[in-house]
Amino acid sequence: MSNWQPWAIQVATLIAWIVITTGLLQTGFYIVQLVYAGISLAARPPIARASLLWRRYADQAPAIAVLAPAFNEEVTIVESVNSLLALQYPDFEVIVINDGSKDNTLQRMIDHFGVAPVDRFHDITVAHNPIRGLYASARIPRLLVVDKENGGKSDALNAGINVARAPLFCSIDADSLLEPDALLRAVRPFIEEPVETIAVGGTIRIANGSRIEAGRVVEVRLPRNFLALVQIVEYLRAFLMARLALSRMQVLTVISGAFGLFRRRIALEVGGYSHGTVGEDMELVVKLHRHMREQKKLYRIEFIPEPVCWTEAPDNLAVLGRQRARWQRGTLETFVKHKSMLFNPRYGRIGFIGFGQVLVVDVLGPVIEVFGYVLIPLLWAFGLLAFEYLLAFLAITFTFGIFVSVATLILEEIELRRFPRARDLAILTLIAVAENFGYRQLSNVWRLHGYWQFLRKQQGWGQMTRKGFQSG
Template sequence: MIEWQPWVITMATTIAWVVIITGLLQIGLYIVQLVYAAISLANRPPVSRSSLLWQRYSDRAPPIAVLAPAFNEVVTIVESVNSLLSLQYPQMEVVVINDGSTDETLERLIDQFALQPVDRYYDLTVRHAPIRGLYASPRIPNLLVIDKENGGKSDALNAGINVARSPLFCSIDADSILESDALLRAVRPFIEKPDEVIAVGGTIRLANGSDIHAGRVTRVRLPRNFLALVQIVEYLRAFLMARLALSRMQALTVISGAFGLFRRRLVLEVGGYSHGTVGEDMELVIKLHRHMREQEKPYRIEFIPEPVCWTEAPGDLTILGRQRARWQRGSLETFVKHKDMLFNPRYGRIGFLGFGQILVVDVLGPVIEVAGYILVPLLWSVGLLSIEYLLAYLAITFTFGIFVSVATLILEEVELRRFPKPTDLIVLTVVAIVENFGYRQLSNFWRLRGLWQFLRKQQGWGQMTRRGFQRA
């Protein structure tokens, strides 16, 4: 047996403790979030039917502009716009922003909806690429199409915010599907607390495998693709556990760019969506927190689970890896840009809880977890660590990871019950267990790639090819 120098053993032990303590911090955060999420779900108001929601809120619901950026969406754009126009909401305008598409997206919209050029006054409060024209239809008065030069999603949304006239706007992805009553459900906090609520996020669920007809999810079904299945579990953890808990703590740091409701006036005050970042959705929420804290005004940014937006998950490793690297890069860009908020008493719980979570989970987490995958087993194999350290590491890596995922599925079944068949939950439980043995490790390597891209100041989204909504 090799006789190691004391300093070598001390270094190996220190590495093991750093990995174990960081893992325990993450698990501690997740357990606290589970408790808060369970309390929030248990205390939420009864879920009303759409007809009751209409009776209750239609007279008080503020107008909403639904902003849908579109770039080269010629195949799906007509169905997407028809789906948005059929949303159940009393005062709504649908604003489609053609972000310099190089296909026939604009021409398809003009032909299908009989659009004509119109003049409409708007302020250039937030900056964006030049607008080439505005189009409206005499027979569909609540549809407006903006044609502009290409500038990216943030730029397109800024154009939509400038042109829109409603006090609230909803940002969505043009290829996502909102449930028909999603706006009625999402606007509830704005109606109940109009002087405090400035932004609301809803749930993003994956439509892979489900039946889609006329821009609506008509039957929820699980996909057959393992990557899509494991992402369903991830999305449940992210929305049903993390965001619901952080919302209750009033420390929510991100509202998904695929579905969020914002008070337009305040978004204009903070300069709209930022350019030069791939995490524009997270960065906008942080800017709103900073603005309201520095103004010393009471406010609330909330997440509610009932309003649902359906989207498509990547079905192959290459596309999924690019997406996760981009998400990681966006989190790091926002964290570094606003790093002075970390543990700063001026920013209250968002500085301590919100940024504390980003530090532990997004900044330190991937680096230390990947180091643990490599170093802890290696150090044990050469005799530098005792079996107790290895067992503690394995318990954190696998046992607690499985517990958090399965507990989230239990919350889903007890409180929301969105999966129609009991066998669906059995399948997802098996996936929640299996994902810890390979997929979780791969996901952290993708996040490490995102860190490397961030350090190299790499920009751009990368190619994110979608297959279209289908059983996969």
């Protein structure tokens, strides 16, 4: 170390402290989230039997319009719509929005469900591309198909909001499968707090490897593909820990576009989904927070872990990388658009805790962590950093990462028990360890690519190849 100028050692030490402090802040957020997630599960334990839910809530359950945007979904559209029509809920309508698909998505629905053109009055409150036609069938009165010019997912959802008539709407992905009691479980906060609740999110789980029949997951199985396995751990950490905890604190900034329940009137007040962003799900939730805070109205945005939506996860590096870059770009778009909320007393806890967490974990986190991967070992190797700094960085990066993932699996087993076999939990525990050695680093590189796309103002989703749900 004596061969280097003192200023070089000071610069190296400063870099190390920035990287380590940011890592400690992220770790601190995760530990607090674990505690809050445990408290939340204990305070509102899951109701095990759907029959009990039905007896308790069926008479009070408000009508729901289930909005399913579809673009080139011919592989999965019939299975997905069958799943939606089989939902166990007293009063709901399924609205599939064909967003100018270039494949046979619309024709498959016409052929399979027998829908035909109909006239129906609809609202024009929020903007979207023109609707070319509405399709329905007297044989399946719960199903309405909207055919419109392509405008992207947010545009399609806005068309669905306009066409819907129910006080609540549920936004999902057309390539996902809702569990039969998912709506009944998700609507619980709207019944318990009918005035204040304006949005509720549910859990997204990975269907890869599971046995699916007639649009339902009938047996939960782990996939054999490593990328699909590691995403199971990621999704558990994101939903069962992070979103459950942030909901408990009332600072939840994201309800997944794959499964969210919203009060239609409030969504119309904020202009529906915004165009020109790939993070329309997060942006809508932030707009709701902003609107209600500026109106000085009491409100609640909740997350409920029991209602589950099953989705097909990417199982190759190229598709997964595009997805993660897109997610990062959407987060940055929303953060920059609403940056005036950050640490602004006008927005209360959402400005300080909610946006503060986004700043540390999503905005600064990937940049500084990748910076640390390269510089901390390099500076140590050149003798500019003491071994203690390298050790601290490795501890934060690996030890705490493993701890958070394994603790989330423990929460899953204690409260929800979705994995029927002990062998499954053992495999996921090994994956929770392995993901920190290579996959986590690659994931942050993908997020940096999302940064680059954001800085270049790149638009569009990129190609997302899907294999479709396999029955049997």
